[in-house]
Amino acid sequence: MGKTISEKIFNAHLVDEPFGDVSVLRLDRVFCHEITTPTAIQDLVARGKDRVFDPDKIKAVIDHVSPAKDSKTAMQGKILRQWAERHGIKDFFDIGNNGVCHAIFPEKGFVRPGLTIIMGDSHTCTHGAFGAFAAGVGTTDLEVGILKGVCTFKNPETYRIEIKGKLSQGVYAKDIILEVIRQISVDGATNMIIEFVGNVVDEMNMDQRMTISNMAVEAGATSGICQPDMTTVEYLWPFIKDEFKSPEAALEAYSKFSSDTDAVYAKKKTIDVSLLEPVTTFGFKPDNVRLVSQMKGTRVDQVYIGSCTNGRIEDLRIAAAVLKGKKIKEGVRGIVSPATPWIFSQAIEEGLIKIFMDAGFCVTNPTCGACLGMSNGVLAEGEVAAATTNRNFNGRMGKGGMVHLMSPATAAATAIQGEITNSSLFVN
């Protein structure tokens, strides 16, 4: 009987099966940020267990509120910073070098096919785009990960979602994942790992795969995983060129984790996206998804382009292509937050930042801030945002605020019109 990629990764990392239905896995990476890690650090200190299992496998970043907005967030940064220093965690990204965790860690080459990764952040599933098993966990799991380098998971069941067809112009990875969530619902993949396959996924670049894997958790999934292929290898090549003779050799090594053709799946679904149009959300759940054309006329106060879902260089290129030579609607606040310093600097080099600024956007440093209503663009009561982020919960970007999730292209078009608008209006 064949195995799925997740089953192969689990088998390769199995430490113990203490009660049959749960696997204790050895961890290759423990990622940390300043919101969920300080409590774990404090608890370890209080227990007299202020140790780390392997400083080279722990990567840390200050990203959620950066620069610190008040004394409390400054203290969270300080606790993480001092901890990284005293344990010799050299891959620690502080202000000036910091970016949104799920953008900067892949960019630094820390994510490889076949690895096991946890982080105290639900969107850790993003890293499944590289063919890794990556899952968000709470602070206690994180704490044990830091201390012992292990984590427990239920033995994986996999939901195979095939995405096939040919995308129409103006339809992007974000539209695809919102459509997937609409079809399977916010708990359609709970306790399962989504495996994204099909010609559309094969043709995606890594930025696009990270967009779809990022939102797997919005359907309840433990992780959202893509098979490693030559696109994965080419992205990683600068980091792995000393490990392998050639990209082909790297692919052969990584392919040992690929799902077998006779692997057994708990569920399967095929979605043809050929007729898909741009979509957005309307309610307070990520599966409340409608066509952008059905939402026409919905006015917005703020447009936010950024986040671990859609703050990467390709997202900025797409939004800038829509905005070039145009102005955002008077009364609408535009905010763009490149997700990492490299993306920011690349966007300057390509002239994208000038396009955003000429259009009237505020350009912020890389941070998660606005996405979860913590800093850098919090909504006031009764305000409406168009956002390229991943969650539209009631009050997510600010108490009493409404969030409509959409692609960077739709967000840019919406900024120009001041109401939810299809980008095809502005792009030839």
Added chain:
Amino acid sequence: MKEFKGKVLCLDRSDINTDEIIPARYLTEIEKIAMKPHLLEDLTLGSFSPEKDVKDIGVVLSRENFGCGSSREHAPWALEVNGIYVVLAQSFARIFRQNMFNCGMLAIDLPQGKIDSLFEFCKQGQAFLSVDIEALKIQVEAHGRSLELSFAMSEFDKALVREGGWVEYADKNY
């Protein structure tokens, strides 16, 4: 091990998310106790009032996909510091459920029929519920009447609850 009993708070809706349990603006707190006044602060649900309705509660009863959204363990902590160590629901989001057991608390999923009967029972007046994890029984009382239900729990979850959470268990075993 904690005691699993108390007055029941009924939250009759699916997909109660972590932002509703504890909004992100309180994630800058490092002490768990700071979350106490903010439990369910942003939840809008019928006549529910976060100021009045979470006092003296020991158990939350809800529907499907409870705790969806963020990985924040601040959600179980916000329950814990308010003395709520048990959530009963038709289903849970994975991370929230694991966080509850990792803290030595209970997230018990029950089939729809049992959840329906608990909601029906609790309509009669303030209900008091207790959970026995050895006998795998839930006992609920209101206005002199009582109802008993059975539930299932994995050996691993029991071990976590008995040990008082995952840190002690893992440090002992791995």
